[in-house]
Amino acid sequence: QAVVTQEPSLTVSPGGTVTLTCGSSIGAVTSGHHPFWFQQKPGQAPSTLIFDTNNKFSWTPARFSGSLLGGKAALTLSGAQPEDEADYYCLLSYSGAVVFGGGTQLTVL
Amino acid sequence: EVQLVESGGDLVQPGGSLRLSCAASGFTFSSYWMYWVRQAPGKGLVWVSRIKSDGSVTEYADSVRGRFTISRDNAKNTLHLQMNSLRVEDTAVYYCASVRPGHWGQGTLVTVSS
Numbered sequence: 001q002a003v004v005t006q007e008p009s010l011t012v013s014p015g016g017t018v019t020l021t022c023g024s025s026i027g028a029v030t031s032g033h034h035p036f037w038f039q040q041k042p043g044q045a046p047s048t049l050i051f052d053t054n055n056k057f058s059w060t061p062a063r064f065s066g067s068l069l070g071g072k073a074a075l076t077l078s079g080a081q082p083e084d085e086a087d088y089y090c091l092l093s094y095s096g097a098v099v100f101g102g103g104t105q106l107t108v109l
Numbered sequence: 110e111v112q113l114v115e116s117g118g119d120l121v122q123p124g125g126s127l128r129l130s131c132a133a134s135g136f137t138f139s140s141y142w143m144y145w146v147r148q149a150p151g152k153g154l155v156w157v158s159r160i161k162s163d164g165s166v167t168e169y170a171d172s173v174r175g176r177f178t179i180s181r182d183n184a185k186n187t188l189h190l191q192m193n194s195l196r197v198e199d200t201a202v203y204y205c206a207s208v209r210p211g212h213w214g215q216g217t218l219v220t221v222s223s
Contacts, residue, residue: 059211100146
């Protein structure tokens, strides 16, 4: 199975902008991988932020956006808030399987 | 209100079996693929298995293929995961999720230990 890679940790200042990326070991990430992004805070179940690269749910804060960037899926947070401190995971679809990335621990500091 | 409620997690010895269930409500369960995802203590999310909306297609991670079986009952809005030949490394919180509409359960803890 493919390996999906994410930055292990990132730090952003309050009000700042940060981009998290999600790469695939077997080539460029495309819309055909149907990238999803999830947020998980300590002690809580994951929450889905983005589906199919750049689509938001009704509960997704407007400051989060998804895209494809340089052969990877990307999650951009513009105007970071303290409550955005969490772990973020991407998910990519392949033939016969889906694979999560290892997660990015985002610190707002 | 959408709800996914997992049950069946327990302490089991290596080599044992467990059956997890997930009761769904508040959305059209029969329209979506359903997933099992696990998270070992202090670790990341790992996909375990998924099943197509009508149950006709099932897929498994390499680590569980041949030991776990996913199934669903659309008449009862219920998802199951039969776990056999359990190993210490299967210890995790198991979440059911309907990924595309964005719904997750709160998880059930499976501990495999002697």
